[in-house]
Amino acid sequence: MSERQGGVRRCGLGAAAVAAAAVIAVAGCGTGQQAQGKQGTQQREGPFLEVSETAMPAPQYEFSTARGEPWAFGDVAGDRLTLLYFGYTSCPDVCPTTMADIDAALQRMGGAAEDFDVVMVSTDPERDTDVQLRAWLNAFNPEFTGVRGPIDEVVEAARAYGIPVEKPETTDGDYQVSHGGRVAVLDGEGAAVGFFDEGTAPGKMSDVLPGLAEERL
Structure with missing residues (x-):
């Protein structure tokens, strides 16, 4: 069962399946429309939407990686760009497809x-344990970083980048979780400089991406 709320597509799990969902995927999901967030210069290059560096600075939240290391949006590597996605491990379609597409690219x-x-911030941190998140990402690329934090702060951080997600909730026996639709590209200070649309092909x-690195690094 899925239900659209405030521009966000939630993904529901039947009550009997909630316990098993941390290990296997049991329900489908999609995404709704993406919020524009703060205004800045925007330029469309095919599936890539570029914004000015000052439009979406790094949110001031400190989380931790699935390896137990501190992590903050503003502390990303200064000599690299970061591809950022908000998702969760029991999503059976969009989230794994997105990770696979990024790796293929x-x-x-x-x-x-x-x-x-590449960083994925969990939108279901209560069920996405460190072990679960690390094992899931290893299936795509062991170099990908998994990040967990308090869900209220995860929601606010995503929205600071113009990506609407909501807290998981149980409605009519369904456990519903949301995920982002776009992949954000962060500069060395954690500011979002652009986004790839959901479903952008690896090619x-x-x-x-190489042109972005040449321009931004």
Whole structure:
């Protein structure tokens, strides 16, 4: 069962399946419309929407990685760009497809992929334990970073980047979780400089990313 609320597509799990959902995917999900967030210069290059560096600065939240290390949006690597996604491990379609597409794009880029980090912030941190999140990301690329934090702060951080997500909730016996639709590209200070649309093909990402690194690093 899915239900659209405030522009966000929630994904529901039947009450009997909630306990098993931390290990296996049991329900489908999609995403709703994306909020524009703070206004800045915007330029469309195919599936990539570029914004000015000052439009969406790094949110001031400190989380931790699935390896137990401190992590903050403003402390991303200064000599690389970061591809940021808000998702969760029991999502059976959009989230794994997005991670697989990002990995495929980086593989196509060869050595140029070294200019990029990939981070997924969990929108279901209560069920996405460190072990669960790390194992899930390892299936795509062991170099990807999983991040967990208090869900209220995760929601606010996502919205600071113009990505609407909501807290998980149980409605009529369904456990509902939301995820972002876009992949944000962060500069070395954690500011969002652009976004890839949901479902962007790996080849289209790999066409754009090297030029972004050349411009921004």
